[in-house]
Amino acid sequence: MNFNTNYQEINLDYCRASTGKRFANYIIDTIVFYIITFGLGIAIGIFKPSLLADVDDLSLRLIMLLFYGIVMFMTEGMSNGKSVGKLITGTKAVNDDGSDITFQKAFIRNIVRAIPFNALSALGTPSTPWHDRWSNTIVIDEKKLALQSQRVDLFDSVKNQIQ
Secondary structure, eight states: OOOOSOOOOOOHHHHBOOHHHHHHHHHHHHHHHHHHHHHHHHHHHHHOHHHHHTOOHHHHHHHHHHHHHHHHHHHHHHTTSOOHHHHHHTEEEEETTSOBOOHHHHHHHHHGGGSTTTGGGGOSSSOOOHHHHTTTEEEEEHHHHHHHHHHHHHHHHHHHHHO
């Protein structure tokens, strides 16, 4: 048997979150976003109602797209690549080399979400939306990552025992 192969590499393609989990993340995050927006709308309506009267439909949609990107940026930036949806589904956004995303990377990743039709770019398997492609990030399933890490540890221990 040849155990000289380097098993330190973790296969991030295997660890990639499924399209179903990505969709669940999107639905959960959208619900949380609308709850935040609804609360903010109530606060604006109470303290400064004239702001709500002056906004037309197109402007409101553009503001909401940008606000969604900002909310997601703040959430993922402060929680090391996790949003509420990712926390619930056990997934995490990381750089495509497997390292944790930085605050700057979270900003790029989530401002791209403000581009209209970004959600349509997520269709397909594997799901690789624009905000992942343009920021060089992927969303991984943490359970699959744990299995990959255990595999690496197992092969390393067998390799060390034989040498």
